[in-house]
Amino acid sequence: MSAVMITRKVRKWEKLPGKNTFCCDGRVMMARQKGVFYLTLFLIIGTCSLFFAFECPYLSLHLSPAIPVFAAVLFLFVMAMLLRTSFSDPGVLPRALPEEATFIEMEIEAANGNVPAGQRPPPRIRNVQINNQIVKLKYCYTCKIFRPPRASHCSICDNCVDRFDHHCPWVGNCVGKRNYRYFYLFTLSLSLLTIYIFTFDIVHVVMRSVDKGFLNTLKETPGTVLEVLVCFFTLWSVVGLTGFHTYLISLNQTTNEDIKGSWSGKNRIQNPYSHNNIIKNCCEVLCGPAYPSVLDRRGLMQEDPLVSATCAAPASSSSNPVPQTTKTTAPLIPNEHTPDEAKPGIAASAEKTPSPKEEQPPDTKIPPLATPETDAETSIAKDKTH
Template identity: 45%
Template sequence: MDAWPAKKNKISSAPFLWDYSPAIPIIAAVISLSVISNFLATSFTDPGILPRAENIEVIELDRQIAEEHNPHHDPAVPRPRFREATINGERVKMKYCTTCRFYRPPRCSHCAVCDNCVLMFDHHCPWVGNCIGQRNYCYFYRFVFCLSVLILYLFSCSVAHICLLSQNMPFGDVMRKTPGSAVVIIICFFTIWSIFGLSCFHTYLLCSDLTTNEDLKGIYRKKRRAAVQTSTSSAPDWHNQEPKNPFYSGSLKSFTGRLFKSRLPSVLDANGYINDQPTIVIQVPKFPPETR
């Protein structure tokens, strides 16, 4: 192509690059569809919300706690704030949620924006308008990864468009004929750093089998804890041990497991019916007359 006819001067790079290879704009369209589909899936998929405990469940939980920690039913004894579970030899604390009224499972956290407990809570994303949790994290990662690839691809195509036109006309005329490509280059240049950095950060989280919430809190960070034992104590310094992630099973297994594992079913009621005033029936055992 030694000359580019004036009637074919377009703002978009796609018609120009189509003559070089139709695959160039087709690939951009496929990546764009992938970004949009994963964005919608992230926004409208239940992230793993746990329904709040009903009154009968709270009564049963209090009965079990009373048998375990308060056998004399002393009302002055408060409900334990934490419970412990052993996972792969490591003790994991489960905190009681006063809003949802149950002990949160491991890696579950209460979202202050959605006001719900979410399984494997990562963070609340305002850009998709939803929490990122166990059931939609794979869609979120694919959305961020495909978006970073799309930005790089659009940046490269726009630069190629301007460079090819610059071979046959002055650079000033190129800018006047293809202002869209210049705008795309500027937008991509200033957005790629944050999007590509976010993609790399979540790739690190996947390989480490961590969530954003766990990483920011430093729960399993490889840092030695501050020693609190006195110099006269001969007990082992367990405070100076490195905390281990009980869920980590290798970088490759963690990466593939969280991205390609089958999605767990939602535990929310599909009917959406909530009884605000449930009826609780307590059956009193009947004793024979001679045993009264």
Template identity: 40%
Template structure:
């Protein structure tokens, strides 16, 4: 017997899994290698061409070695934050196997109008902190997205508290990895400042020794000049990003919300004050993932296909009824009536004992009674065509679930009619 698939093997999103589903990356995970190179290569140049020479300028307690050690440790810390941000579930909302049936309803049409059709809302309104917030239905995941959730078109997943999809990280930034993303960006800014400052310090030491002008010092150490230019450019990017996300955290916004709703002038339902907003991001426990990627997929146990009439009888009236009306209404009602508890029906309808039920109705009477229960529109009996399917959801098919009062003694004749 074949072993059942694991969750990550049948994943419907565009993510990439490594180490047997233990690590989840975005579809553009290769860009992560570029980000690693942009961090590691400049630090390696700094350690070889700058920090190595600074060791001798702080002879007391060999303090010059600390410059080299700090650069290496800080770089490892930044790369670790990058890896954690890119390799974990950002807060993916589980998909549904079918639309939420409780939200189906019929439009309000009278019997004199055209038969009603099934309606399904695409937008709902919920209350968050006393303010109304609209949530949308996701056609792909077949769920109503929770507040602050959005569907990432790159990863093809609905992500809780979706901030943005970062191409440098190669992963969505959401509720579960936003903290590590901010720490990665802010730490990268500090690393840029550190490399820039140490390179400028080395140029100063050169000017104090045998190279009195800036040009001669830079010409002697071109690596320092390259690092100064590189860190200056990068600091504009990661530093600006750090400042922007600091503002977002202080106001409890996401990048998606800021760019989409900043012109609306609507109040922020999630703002709890600057201090509480920071505590929410950095001091709350990271919730476990809603997915167990290494778990085996459990096959859904489906009931054996029953008679169509029995399915119609057991389904609730209205939105949850899934009717495929390929038979005449009279024939369907006839089959449904056979599966009712006739004693219970007689009691509900005021029937007496077995002696009072000797007057059995004939097949002809039963069918005529059945036809009498079919809704009429403008005096004309409307029957669904033989090719009609559940997509129409008209009012006549809604009447299929209506039970018909029949006496118990009529059961044998009805079975013979079938």
């Protein structure tokens, strides 16, 4: 019997913790909950398809052929920004290795000292100075790390994300340091596309109503009515979201910081990341360097050995099989119900157990047992002698 070692290449994304899904050999990274993302794709693609099918032929003929061209370019840009936001790493921070986690725990215990029984230990916080201002770094009990400034743990993806803004179910991913600018460009371009389609839907209805009347136009173009309803209800939310993030970018602030009131609470702590200039803040957020991913999702890990056994039986093994015996070296453990005086002798008795040969007693001849008839005969003979 011989064994052959087979190794398999393992990518790091296969072993990453958290609640993310990976596709295309780790190139695509998303959250597990993607139902709302599919709804976003359906609404954008469906509305634009209706616009290209019903309005664009009429408008390109009666107004300008540039209308469908500009709509197509805007649609492609929206889809590119959406997919770039949804399929990228938002800035997930790797968790601490067991050795690193143990070292951090030792540092925390040494810093806090011995906590008396019944008292709550102090919070695990480190202070760093940024732009002459103290910023607290909180400890993540899941990732076993002190989170960098502006990082937070996403409860949906179960990962710490650098410069965490929020988890957006509409894009099916977290929004953080590495994909925030693409998310903002997606909302901005989607607002322009929604306004563009809504405006030319109204123009299309007005131009047709001049010749055929308003009611007849609505009957002939049911797709236009559906587009107007979809654009009307989505316009306010998309445009409002774009305006809110424009406000945050001008202050160099995240949605998470705005909700918690990190820089506008009772303490009135000044935002250490703001340059006190709208143009500088916008340039830093939208035009800053592209940060690489720290996960190295497609990197190779230690290969997992897979052992496959191949039968190579010799000729002698088939004729004279040798029985296999197993030896147990584990010591006997006394049972809880064993009497105390009997416990010390268990191990000794196990060691002095005789072999099978010693257990057989020596051969002894046992006389046959007497039957009742023979006993009576012997008693009669004795009486005669007397």
